[in-house]
Amino acid sequence: MARRREYLTIPRMLPPKxxxxxxxxxxxxxxxxxxxxxxxxxxxxVLQGFLFLAVGLYILRDEYAWAQRTIDWMRRKFPRYxxxxxxxRDRAAAWLQRWRRKVRRTIYQVRR
Known part of the structure; x- marks a missing residue:
C-alpha cells in the first residue's frame, strides 16, 4: 500500500530583528x-545641495517624524519630481543590498 504523501508546510516567518x-x-x-x-x-x-538634503531626509525618515513630514511636503510641492x-530611493536600496551581500560574502570567506 502506498504511503500518503505529506506536504511540507511553509515555516512561519520570524519578525525582523x-x-x-x-x-x-x-x-x-x-x-x-x-x-x-x-x-x-x-x-x-561644487556640491549638489538638494540631492544631499533629500538623501539625508530619506535616511532620517524612520527615526524622526519631522523628516517624514518634510518628504511628504516635498512630494506635494514638487509632484513632477x-x-x-x-x-x-529604489536604486539606493538596491545598491545597499548589493553592498551588504558583498560585505557578508567577504566576512564569510575571511572566517573560513
Whole structure:
C-alpha cells in the first residue's frame, strides 16, 4: 500500500530583528551628515545641495517624524519630481543590498 504523501508546510516567518544600537546611531549620524552636506551644498557651487538634503531626509525618515513630514511636503510641492525621488530611493536600496551581500560574502570567506 502506498504511503500518503505529506506536504511540507511553509515555516512561519520570524519578525525582523530590530537594528542594534550601533546601527541606529550610525544611521542617525549618516543622515545628519548628509543634511549638513546639503546645507553646505546650497551655498557652495561644487556640491549638489538638494540631492544631499533629500538623501539625508530619506535616511532620517524612520527615526524622526519631522523628516517624514518634510518628504511628504516635498512630494506635494514638487509632484513632477516624485517619480525621480522614488526611483532614486529604489536604486539606493538596491545598491545597499548589493553592498551588504558583498560585505557578508567577504566576512564569510575571511572566517573560513
Amino acid at each position: 530590530p537594528p542594534s544600537a550601533w546601527a541606529r546611531r550610525g544611521k542617525i549620524l549618516s543622515g545628519w551628515g548628509f543634511l549638513l552636506l546639503g546645507v553646505a551644498g546650497l551655498f557652495l557651487p 516624485t517619480a525621480q525621488m522614488d526611483q532614486g
